[in-house]
Amino acid sequence: MAVTGSAEGESDSPALWAEVRALLPRAEEGLTLALSGEVEDCVLPLLRRARALLYGAAGRPGAAAAAALERLSDVLRDYSWEKLNAGPWREVGKGWRQVYAYGCLFGALAEVAAGRPLARAVRLCDLGLLMGAAILDNVLARLVRALQPHLPRAAAPRPGLPRAAPRAAAPAPEGERPFHSARPQPPPPALQPEESVPHLRCPSLEHFRDNYLVPQRPVVLEGVMDHWPCMKKWSVDYFCQVAGCRTVPVELGARYTDEEWSQQLMTVSDFVSQYIMDESNVGYLAQHQLFDQIPELKEDISIPDYCCLGEGEEDDITINAWFGPGGTISPLHQDPQQNFLAQVFGRKYIRLYSPQHSENLYPHESQILHNTSQVDVEAPDLAKFPNFTKAAFQSCILMPGQILFIPVKYWHYVRSLELSFSVSFWWS
Structure with missing residues (x-):
């Protein structure tokens, strides 16, 4: 479809x-x-x-009907938003999430009917996909796919810095080379052969299955993702072209245990401008729904065949995106599922500890951080955490x-050494 003349894309088209x-x-x-749960009678x-x-x-x-539809959309979204934020997310009824999705749907349709620029309609679809529940055979995902081709695809903002591909093999297409972060990073600790994760x-x-899955041993797999299209296609430019207008959640701060850490919704283009291009800020795109939200990206990856050795179905596999500059850190923590961490571009220093050493890793006592260690792995306070030195570990860059297999409940610490994009697959 041709893009219309407006900078934000026009919706004033009978064909659209x-x-x-x-x-x-x-x-x-x-x-x-139909709502899957009780909501108030009003x-x-x-x-x-x-x-x-x-x-x-x-x-x-007409104009009057579109304006009335917009007002009802605002009421539905505002009212259900209060319900979505009244307590823990796991306690939010699905019915209220569906009401929020309907509010987003009617709001996006009102935007198109009124002939306005499409950026707000796309944002409403994304909010419904992120915070709502599926309605009408996932109509919001289908709607945003219909709207997006009418929006101009903006290239990534250009810094006053040279750009270079982070790897020699499988270079990105000409003009779409991933950025190297200029933010200086301390080198990773020296890897000792006896502590290295096997390849x-x-x-x-x-x-x-016999040598790593059953005995629960970490391993770095090579050659498994060489054929994935993302290895040749993905770059900062490509993300801005495919998803620049899409609204996603961004984690602000170097690590989630920092007091100043927070989350914010913003477009991919704004994230790139503020947290990839601007070296004074630290932000990370950590998205658990990105590939459902933007199917073009999901088509560029594959679920590793080894996931079939699990007990769950393919639909039960959670695929996560991790995109950010060098210096972002995932503190030492453990997850309740098996994990394949696939590195698309950039490098990461990773340290792994067996669950057998949990008591020497000093997990937080609070329920919300019980799966996270209090120890700063690369600068431990041994006066406060003296038994940390007793915990044996493995490490890798x-x-x-490369794909790292992280067994269930294995403690892992991750530091991005440069601008990087990873995809993780959580499976049972």
């Missing part, structure tokens, strides 16, 4: 409205407004009024094209 409208049920009664009438406005016109809603090239399923 027809394409958007085709994503919805033909008849009003087909948009069922909500359903608001949803029905919004639906009636959407279907009231034979074609595209293995494309082991058979049986060999990996994870290079582009």
Whole structure:
């Protein structure tokens, strides 16, 4: 589809409205407004009024109907947002998340119907995908895919610094080389041979199962992701072109245990400008829904075959994205699932401790951080944590094209040595 003339993309197109409208049920009664959980009685009438406005016109809603639909969207989102933030996320009812998703859907449709620039409509879709629950056969994901081609694809902001690919093999296409961070990083500790994680090239399923999965031993796998399209395609420029207008959660700060650490929603382009290009800030894109939110990126990776050795189904595998500058740190912590950490570009220093050494790693006593050590791995306070020296560890520098197997409950510390992008697969 051709991009229209506006800097933000225009929605004032009968063809676009027809394409958007085709994503919805033909008849009003087909948009069922079914909610998976109880909500307050005042909500359903608001949803029905919004639906009636959407279907009231034979074609595209007029200006008055679009304005009324926008007002109802604001009410639905504001009201459900309070419910979403009233307590722990795990206690939020799915029905309220669906109400929020409907509010985002009606708001995005109102933007398109009113003929406004599409950036706000895309943002509303992303908010619904991030905070809401799936509705109408995941209509928000389908809607944003219809809208995005009408937005101009902006290249990444250019710094006054040279750019260089972080690896010699599989260079990115011309003009799309990943940035090197100019922020100086201390070198990683020297790797001793007896402490190094073993490397293995494309082991058979049986060999990996018998020698690493069953005995729960870490290993670096090589050659497994060489054929993934991301190894040739992904760069800062590419992310800005494919997803620059998309809203994602960003972690602000070097590590999540810091007092000043926080989270914020922003577009990928803003993240690149503020936390990749600006060396004075530290931010990290840590996204648990990125590949569902932006399917173009998911098409560039593959679930490692070794995940089939687990007990769960493929749909149960959680795929996470980790994108940020050098200097970002994941403090020593453990996760409740097996983990394949795949490095696309950049390098990471990683240290691993067996769960057998947990008592020497001084986990936080609070429930929220019980899976995280109090020890700063590279600068430990041995007066405060004297038994830390008793814990044996393994370490590696994870290079582009390598996948690290981190067994379930294995403690791991990660420091980005430069601008990097990793993909992790959590499986049972």
